[in-house]
Amino acid sequence: MSRLQAREINSAEDARRIVEERGLSHVKVGLFDIDGVMVGKYMRRDKFFHALKEGFAFCDVVLGWDSKDELYDNVKYTGWHTGYPDAALTIVPESCRDVPSEHDMLLFLAEFSGPAEGVCPRGLLRRVLGKARDMGFIAHGALEYEFFLFQETPETIREKGFRNLKPLTPDMMGYSMLRSSVHSELYHELLELAESMDFPIEGLHTETGPGVLEAAIGVDEALAAGDKAALFKTFTKVWAQRRGLMATFMAKWSPDYPGQSGHIHLSLQHADSGVSAFFDADKPHQMSDIQRHFVAGQQQLMPEFLAMFAPTVNSYTRLIPGFWAPTDATWGVENRTTALRVIPGSEKSQRVEYRLGSADANPYLALAAAIGAGLYGIERKLEPDEEIKGNAYELDHPEHQALPQTLWEAAQRLKASLPARALFGDDFVEHFAATREWEERQFRRHITDWELDRYFEII
8 A cells, every 4th residue: 555645635544544654743733713823733643533533622712812812802702701611623634734844744724613613714614615515516716815025034023113124125026037036946945835735836926016926826626725825825924934034914014015915716617517607608708697696796795795805904005096906896807907807718717806805814714705795696696787897996986886994894894794694604793793893993002103203293
């Protein structure tokens, strides 16, 4: 019997066998919280083998604190009022990955089960995809991320107060062959890491801005696409820091440069035949009725679901005209000024690009929202507004296409959304909206440099 490879793991028995074959005393087990931050631990092999069959427990505080480990004071699911008990988790055997920087080490993802499943990001995406299956569809997705690289460390950025940071490279050099050739060793390392950890990169190039790259992750079924995107963000940061660099996926780190997107490419196939549900050669732009309804649902629910695509205070600094980010719930064909870009193609490539998402979004939640909204449109046979032709920034749009302008407003829209509650469940909507309200309140506690400069002396 040949030695198992990480990508071949499909069952608990496979997972046990590969750990035994490698003689590992411990494995890594990780999961993703509401903000898309990966948490986890090393687990001794005997405990891991037991967890494969029976599951394991993890303190539910990881669903009850923010990205700075500060405890929410406004959520129902967990808190001091519950005593922060353990929550049940299930190992996902087929998520097995090699960890190249740790010799033969293996990484497995876990997902919350029991009551915590209602607020689990990966569980939410899985439930939305279950709905798609029930409707006769399989969803495929691929995410592409822009991220900045800096010649900094976690220590130096704090010593500098996050000011006067040194990007990997200077100046605005999008698609630069010069930059990618001079730093080819770094590019090759990242490409090799992505291949070895099964989030292969289809395209990697510089974007417009100092030290900014864009990586397009390969397409897969949507749940696997979420895993790939979440792992890409985490281990790109790991890779950078191990080389004395830092990568950031925050939506906008400087007012002088475009923000960082997390675009989502989506398509549906008929589950019974595997044939594209979006492609119809006899329709304009090859858009089938199903794709048209899907886009209509995404457009209609975009203002209500915005918090799941733009989940931080910083996200809203990106959504301004002229910086390659959409500002209204619009759609167009091959139009990069709109929020939804329909990409005509063959039966294999016909898709829609959800351009609203920023790099700071939790990929599981962004995928769940983008797909769930599309399914909503299919169920109700919704029709999209008129297609935008030309520059969407220069046109006046109807009021219903306006997007929330702040995280607080977006949280209120989500909390009041009946479609969100129907698609995602009351537990998730209440919990996630509360965490976004908390995030906005944390921001309001602080005085910015802009306020000091504007008001300190003159007012």
